[in-house]
């Protein structure tokens with residue numbers, strides 16, 4: 001089988017065009033969305049992500065600000081930086097970049113977020129709404145994974161609802177920002193969902209599980225964790241992993257995913273590459289959520305996000 005390579009850059013370009021039109025319409029109504037990032041320290045993935053979303057926000061004409069804090073910042077100062085952004089009327093949405101140094105707890109920063117500006121749904125209230133199927137925001141990476149799957153299935157002449165309801169969706173990775181919400185999005189599409197983690201790997205069961213996947217979503221942060229040996233013929237394989245590796249030939253950093261692309265592609269019906277897969281869609285989705293936050297703050301009517309991507313009747317998210 002020769003896999004179709006799912007072109008995340010093309011999907012992202014389409015979403016970006018739609019978003020640019022939305023931002024222009026909002027500007028005519030006097031609303032300018034604003035994105036803020038909080039970056040502690042200088043990790044490569046955080047810096048790379050910050051640069052990409054900054055560029056995108058500026059190109060779209062959104063306000064953008066980054067609170068860049070030193071790696072040894074006390075937790076209270078990092079919480080205060082979030083509070084400053086909460087109070088800034090130019091900021092509609094806030095992204096806390098990971099990783100964080102050990103003295104700054106994720107939970108402390110997430111709790112400090114104004115839930116209306118928490119575009120990644122990491123505040124306990126938004127994470128709860130997501131788990132209850134009433135999301136105020138759908139976090140950008142899992143939303144992008146399912147956008148990719150929904151669109152690939154439709155374009156290849158398959159009925160997404162039928163495929164999901166017959167599929168084993170296997171997730172490798174269960175982090176709060178990627179794996180867990182991706183479980184909820186799979187359940188909302190009526191798939192049979194299986195979640196794997198380090199413990200499945202250590203128990204020697206990981207590859208037994210991945211071999212059962214009709215749809216495999218890997219978000220572990222471990223280069224080439226899954227090879228062609230570990231998947232079944234005809235799988236749809238989505239690679240979320242972004243692993244920076246130094247290239248011994250050029251000395252530059254090169255990005256690889258969690259799938260061993262060549263061997264998995266030989267058996268898959270479709271596969272997303274790294275780079276050029278989930279990442280570019282995630283960048284645009286973050287801005288899409290920022291625009292939703294700006295609409296919410298301005299009281300502009302907006303389609304309600306849903307776990308399965310199907311529009312739902314309006315739900316008043318300005319109040320809990």
Ligand code: NDP
Pocket residue numbers: 045141172173174175176177178179196197198199200201206219220221222225240241242243278279280282283
């Ligand atoms: P985390 O480190 O927070 O979580 C990793 C998850 O993978 C954990 O649940 C962990 O299990 C599991 N895991 C790690 N190693 C193995 C293994 N050998 N076998 C099975 N499970 C394993 O990472 P994130 O979820 O934040 O990110 C995952 C990857 O996705 C990273 O490479 C990150 O850079 C990338 N990423 C990409 C994005 C994009 O837009 N493309 C956006 C966000 C992240 P346990 O829970 O037991 O520890």
